[in-house]
Amino acid sequence: MSSQVVIALDFSSKEEVMNFVKKFQKSLYVKVGMELFYKEGPAIIKELKELGHQIFLDLKLHDIPNTVKHAMKNIASLEVDMVNVHAAGGTKMMKAALEGLEEGTPAGKKRPLLIAVTQLTSTSEEQVIHEQGLTSLKDSIKLYAAITEESGLDGVVCSPLDVELVQAAVEGDNFITVTPGIRLADNSVDDQVRVTTPAKARQLGSSYIVVGRSITKSENPVEAYEEILAQWEGVII
Ligand SMILES: O=c1ccn([C@@H]2O[C@H](COP(=O)(O)O)[C@@H](O)[C@H]2O)c(=O)[nH]1
Secondary structure (H helix, E strand, O other): OOOOEEEEOOOOOHHHHHHHHOOOOOOOEEEEEHHHHHHHOHHHHHHHHHOOOEEEEEEEEOOOHHHHHHHHHHHHOOOOOEEEEEHHHOHHHHHHHHHHHHHHOOOOOOOOEEEEEOOOOOOOHHHHHHOOOOOOHHHHHHHHHHHHHHOOOOEEEOOHHHHHHHHHHOOOOOOEEEEOOEOOOOOOOOOOOOOEOHHHHHHHOOOEEEEOHHHHOOOOHHHHHHHHHHHHOOOOO
């Protein structure tokens, strides 16, 4: 079974990434986001795949349906394991993303999981009300989860603190929750707002956790990863 602990490779060059991943003597599930992809492009995906790592390509597409469909068709050719859009793009856009991904997936290959961001883990209740003009953070997450399922996607990105809310808002039993906003108890929260520990995320029912700085900025990234894995697997509570 693949790892459910995804390491966010928020680095700005291939050199930094390669120095980082070579510290680990095993295949990882890694996340390539905008910072790295906009610098290194599809070549970094190819290199990480050749090293045997699974990849969540986190580009959070949000545009008109036609543009997203064709972008997803191109993304599918990279043969990553997971990709995403913003649920705020709406059902037409999400359905178009899925169509593009299905059309672009090479014959005989597995389509990447397609998930949608509900509310970013850096978003506060106050921001949802005053800057997005919505009634509440929880209501918007419930609505975004429901329309993501209705659009045929595999799951959502949300805070671990929202997992129970998401599962109550959807009908299927296999709807996945991919949850950033993970910190060890003594870590700085940085720009995140809705955070918790790996152990608590597991308890709340996250399908996958996404962890960046708690590992990448640690003095000993391998040790930090192993501690997070142990918490996730219930070895340390
Ligand atoms: O709501 C979201 C969606 C994506 N992210 C991404 O996850 C990592 C988290 O990094 P940390 O260093 O562990 O805070 C980062 O790449 C974000 O782009 C998110 O945090 N929240």
